[in-house]
Amino acid sequence: MEKPKKQSVNRRNFLKGAAAGAAAFVAQPVAVSAAPLGKPEPEPAPVPLQAAAEAEGKPGSDFMVDVIKSLGIEVLFAMPGGSFGDLHESVINYGNNEKPEFYTCMHEETSAAMACGYAKIEHKPALICAHGTVGLQHATMNIYEAWCDRVPLLAIMGNSADAARRGGDVGWVHSVQDTCAIVRDYTKWDDSPMSLQHFAESLVRAYKIAMTPQYGPVALVAEQELQGSPVPRQAPRIPKLSMASPPAGDAAAVAEAAKMLVAAENPCIVASRAVHTDQGMKLMVELAETLQCSVVDQHRRMNFPTHHPLNQTLRANPAGKPVSGQPINEADVILALESGDLFTTVRGARNKPNPAKLINISAGDLVIKSNYQDFMRYTETDIAMAADPEATLPTLIEACKKLITADRRRALDARGMKLADQQRQARDRHKADAAYGWDASPISTARLAAEVWAQIKNEDWSYVTEAFWIREWPHRLWKMDKHYQYIGGSGAEAVGFTAGGALGAAVANKKYGRLTVAIQPDGDLMVAPGVLWTAAHHRIPILYIMHNNRAYHQEVMGIQGVANRRQRGVDRIHIGTKIQDPNIDYAKLAQGLGVEAEGPINDPKDLAAAIRRGAQAVKSGRPYLIDAVTQPR
């Protein structure tokens, strides 16, 4: 008996039919207009894709999971959405919810933030999934964060491009002609595959693009039809991932840079997003020690050990920005390594009577787009290498070593001794600064940082929130020397990244047994507080300590400045800026979402015991939140 012919749901066949239909329309317009009038044909029902796949065997979304697994992707952060429902089901059943494991998020913005935090620890991308319309609209801000912060991220969006297959009004409003248009300005690459073979090649390509410096997010569409259709009998092939070697500075430029650095009287290394791995940190130390020169860490990543004698960051302002007479401005040669705002960073040094020479190693020139202005002001340089610092440092170090004579070595060592002394003095000044308001209530951010350090310093810890908001106290007081001990903050400086970013970092840290600590701004948490439920649900060990200053404090200062300039008084600056009346009880909020918590803590003397309890819970594998009521900053 002949097997009955199934209803075709194959994309290729559909497109073939559609093309034929279109050709007919173009070639024979008369035939269309001459169609007999009469009772209209009943509208065709949407084609049941899943039913067809069940009948025919392995669905396309299972194959998509095969591709995802081939890339070693460990985690998938997503809020569920019907347009990628087939893929969701394949991940949890066909893929056994392992590599990737599905983490339930309560907002797509959280999904993207978690992917950023994860990648900054693990140095490989996580996957996020979302509706191609309403989900991606939610996720966009933190995809933009990934773009600005040069973080690899894979986004897969569900969509139904075929209008004939959309179900009802929801199907229509959840469909889009060009899914990735909304993120195209701030992703490295996107694609909308039309077949499973196309999907396989594009996802492998997307991974490669995301992980080639300059790192960044990529986006791919998983058509609902592809997800639900059966895998063709001639199965698509998953291509091998062939990673490109990262771009490194060419030999001539490296040699010239080495000559300038070795000959310089007062060179300075300025690094912002230079280090991604343990090896990167070792290379930074080796270069600095080879040159015995000052290093300023601008804290977008952990670029240099805080207590290293050559670390002169504390002689700049605490955020690593140059101030008059400080290390960057004093330099005669500056080596900038992925320094974001290079123009401002070197302005003082370049505008002085004997301007500093500038060597810039950055992959930023390799990936640049027009619309969003994250590329900063154009900066004149003496040597520019469109290259990855970590990939370039080995040859630069060797080139420098070859040029250093015994006499030069003695001079460099003398310079290093002087720098070490200046660093000790700066450290003492910062400790003295921390003592001000030591017992004040609300709790000073210096006291908060010191209390945290006392409880974590003997652990393998990872601090995963932006230190800028607490005046860089961790960098001023803590001994930090591993790349995962600090990951910087949000690239786009948007509120609503930190809580999710921290949790994603905690996911990555979990397998290493690291104690993850987040000093969490209150306003940021309230953008998507469901992140706490995700922490509880997935037993993600993280210690959230609230930096609860009960305000969008940056904006308080901004409005205060405007009101003062206009001499209208500052009595109303709380309107729209303060998070008071009522004060939010973050401990109760966390408890309601399943996270152990305590607070509010107003007296700094109560902090130590609370942090001890929190750290113990986290070491046992549970999230914990402490609500510390703090000074504004």
Add this chain to the structure above:
Amino acid sequence: MKTGLLIVVLLFSVTVWAQQPAAGDAVKGKATFLRVGCYECHGTAGQGGTGPHIGPNPRALESLVTFLRKPTGMPAYSPRVLTDADIADIRAYLASVPAPPPVASIPLLNQ
């Protein structure tokens, strides 16, 4: 002689009286410090924040008034927003803030 002494005493009293408003009221000063948002950048105890620490040794009153009318690195406070008397009160509050403990006496800063 007695008359002369009386004049001296009276003059001294007048001088002291005249200086009293300038000396400021620390309690009122704290309320004003919080009301006009000084603490947003300098901390509730003047310990510093986005701005530097300004207590417990604030600059001289005349200098402080001059600075706040036309500062560098922070918004200006005009007399319409902050009177000279308000500034004197704030200064008194800042002067009353306890000195920070020596670093050596704080174990957490010597870890």
